[in-house]
Amino acid sequence: MEKVLELLADGGFHSGEELGSVSGISRAAIWKKLKMLEELGLQIDSVKGRGYRLHPGVELLDSERILKALEPAVREAVIVHTCLKTTSTNDLVREIPVASPLIKGVCLAEYQTSGRGRRGRSWDNPFGSTISMSTRWFYSAGMASLEGLSLAVGLGVLKALERCGGSHLKLKWPNDVLWRSPDGFQKLSGILLEVHGDPTGDCEVIIGIGVNIALSQEQINGINQPAVDMQRVCGNAVSRNQVVGELINELCRTLDIFSQQGFGHFKEQWEHYDAFAGQDVVLDASGKTVSGVASGVNSHGGLLLKTDEGMVTFNGGEVSLKAATLGKSRCGKSK
CATH class of the missing domain: 1.10.10.10 (Winged helix-like DNA-binding domain superfamily/Winged helix DNA-binding domain)
Structure with a gap:
């Protein structure tokens, strides 16, 4: 086939x-x-x-083209594997043999039968129309020091998409990339992190990244939230292999910096792209809703919410805009 x-x-x-x-x-x-x-x-x-x-034709993922798009130092630090179909790239990437913990495995699939999103949701990826990519990274400082990593990765994805022609891109806490259209915010990319290992020692991080590249209108309409693709954002066709190359380049750069400086290095940059800064939002934290004004993040990536009781920090949950502001901008739930 x-x-x-x-x-x-x-x-x-x-x-x-x-x-x-x-x-x-x-x-x-x-x-x-x-x-x-x-x-x-x-x-x-x-x-x-x-x-x-x-x-209308499709640009298939090509590991040789992807490797050529990588910076020399990055090319030596990754193993790239592509396939037509798998259950989940987050699962398949763990099967890629690496000779050293310093090497990152990268897996991409044209189609996933069981792609995973945040909070147990599924991630839809029509064949040849999206990027479904997972990276396996070994980290020796323990899970406790990985706070803020999902935000740093989201920032890296945004920068990579900007270099591929994306503009008016924003970040939704903790790890969605949005596009600000005349009609409001629309989701362009989502990120899922899975961590296994020792809370204070060696651990394995699986980073799943999904990016919409060229969806049909029917596919856009079938998504259960406002969504967009790179082709619509850029106003022209976008190479999937080029986007993958930029994603890997930026992801490797982000992980290297994070391993040495943590999220603190990325905090100010993340807040620059914060989609909901200063806006009334509702946070869903384990079924409990909290209203307040989005006030940036702390040095560990926790969301700062100004409430009637004062400034409160949240390290997990789901953010959505209050109904009173939906006419100005909107955003569905993260995946």
């Missing part, structure tokens, strides 16, 4: 005979492969006398 997909990726017509010759299977088997691609959500056009085409 991968050979068939690679040939169809250019968006042009290819005969069944050509597809069979390239893949080494019969035309009947080709038809079955095309049906499998349609089951993944791809649109296959069939025109008598011309053959088959993938509409």
Whole structure:
């Protein structure tokens, strides 16, 4: 199926005979492969006398192109693995063998059957239309010192997307990247961290990053919150492989700095991009809602909320705008 997909990726017509010759299977088997691609959500056009085409074409993830986009020092510090389909890149990345704890494994998939988001939600990623990437990072200072890492990673993702042409990007605590459109905030990217190990010693951090690249209007409408993709943000087509390269470059830079200086190094930069700074918000913390004014974050990445009882710090929870301000800007729940 991968050979068939690679040939169809250019968006042009290819005969069944050509597809069979390239893949080494019969035309009947080709038809079955095309049906499998349609089951993944791809649109296959069939025109008598011309053959088959993938509409509107797709840029497949290519590990060689990604490696070429990496800075030399980063290229030596990562192992990049791409695949067509997996349950979750957060699970698959743990299977990538690395020779040293200093090496970061990076896994990408065109399609996930069980992609995970924050707070037990699923993460939707239509085939070839998004980036689903996970990185495995070994950290020796213990889980207790990882406070604020999700915010630092979110900032790194935002910077990478800016270098790929994104503008008017903001951050939603603790780790969503939003785009400020004329109609309000729309989600562009989400991040999920999974930590395993010793609270005071060696631990393993799995960093999952999802970015919308080129979604159809139907796919946008199917998302249960206001959403956007890089193509709409930039106003033109965006290379998925270029975006992945920039994400890996910035992520490695972020992790290196964080391991030495913690979140304190990123605090001021994060607050510069804070989507809800100074606004009335509602925090959902384990089923309890707290209202207040978003007042930035502390040196550990905790949300500062100015309430009637004074300034309160929260280290976990979900932020949404009060109903009274929804007409000015809006944002759905994080994934």
